[in-house]
Amino acid sequence: MLLGLLLICVGWHTTPGGAEVVTSFEATCPRVFFRNTPPRIGLTPARLVRICQRYENQYRYATMYDKPNRIPLYSAYIYTPGNAKRPQNWMVEPQLVRSSLQPEMTSEKDLLKKRVTLAELRESQAVLQDYKNLIDYNRGHLNPNSHQPDLDAKKSTFTLTNTVPQYTKLNCGSWENYEDKTMKVKTQGCKETFAVVGAVPGNNYIAGGRVNKPSHLWSAACCYINNNRIRSWAMIATNDKDAVEELTLGQLEGKLAGLYQQNSISLFHSDCPRQ
Template sequence: MLLLLLLQVLASCLWLGHGEVVTSLISTCPQFFFQKTPPNAALTPQNPAWICQRYGNKYYFATLYDKSRRIPVYSAYLYQPGHGKRCQRWMVEPQLVGPQYPKTMETESYVLHELKVSKQELQSSQAVLRDYEHLEGFHRGHLNPCSHNYDSSSCNSTFTLTNIVPQNAKLNQGAWKRYEMTIMKSKTQGCAETYVVVGSVPGSNFFGNRVNNPSHIWSGACCKTTSNTIRAWGVIAENTKNAVQELSLGELEDKLTDHYGRGNVYLFHSSCPRQ
């Protein structure tokens, strides 16, 4: 136990990234959900992991991860765009291998050589960088994007493979980027706080029989305005086309209810308007 404690302390000093696998997002990092209300269980996969994403001893966003499909179901965060510089040091999550490992995101090299996790153990538990090599026509698509974060630390916290899905390259660099950078900025005018949940609908195909290729990418937002009103909206995109469909929150939830097929989907607290 002493050795493990020393290893955890050393890891905290050497690496800034932390991702804590928890039993409940609402009990550990509720601040990323409007009225502290996460999406309901209709999005929960058969083999889930709830992660409070922490960097430099501070939580920055929350993720529901599908361990079987090796993609995140969603990431939830506060929209706070800034000008943070990217470090682009991609991380994996040791705790997805087992709870005995440190609560810290680390590079694959650190996990394999310092924590002595085997390649098979690591690859069985989650996506690794090799899964995203040579994916023709696809990018590593952030759910919580760097551009929606206010400084370098919050930006860097998004570079974990538990926040990444295979995203159509044209969509990632085209209509989805336009939504993230331009449309989102317009929609949040007058918002004092904007809560966002971005997710992926599992598809029927896998890359290398390992990482699921999502059929759709979606985003919902609910904001409290400076005049103390509440407004909400959503978007969805097929992961084969360079197009984003703008929707009301209710329309998005209806579409996700159909796509997931596990009952009615509710992304936000009931006070967020659905129309």
């Protein structure tokens, strides 16, 4: 598929002044990636923005944001589920509007008080209005709040830069089952689990053509069992059916290469097993 194209059923300390919109994940928030190695997907850099997602003065996870389509291409995080309550309030990314704005995510209301117009905000990213009155689709997290350890970490996932229009039955059905049940089974025995969850831009849009509706959603994970053993697994789903297909990491990378029209794709460091 050409790239040009509700409600869904670990952070680390940094110093003040760190930015969210960055030129390099490796230089700013490498810890979120398995062996400090971001995915290599090979899409046009000019349309993609790297965000080290920051909340309460901590980098929580990383997002590659497709600014023209107003959806994340992927979010990468460390799987650390906790029992804090589910947040409700949604946020946006100020530095997608202007680099001089604050580096932490905030609410639309607060951002619009800081000499930012609604037109500027709408031009830079998706807004809450884009997701109102949807039929059969809702806001789907790539990095789900259920995979985060505490309330602040969970709140950080409630940014529209971590959200895509997801088929409601999938979001509250097979995909939710994968997030909440399959991941618990797959991570048994894992000392640390790194996840990357992404979307393949499709040919359809919501909000009058503003926000792309992905054709597929996918998820991959790589975990340390001990110093000599590493485990991986992967999933993919078409974004109009309530079904998830389990794959090996290598199979997912091969399938994504076709969907993204790339010669090859690498989601993790080469030490992560592909079979």
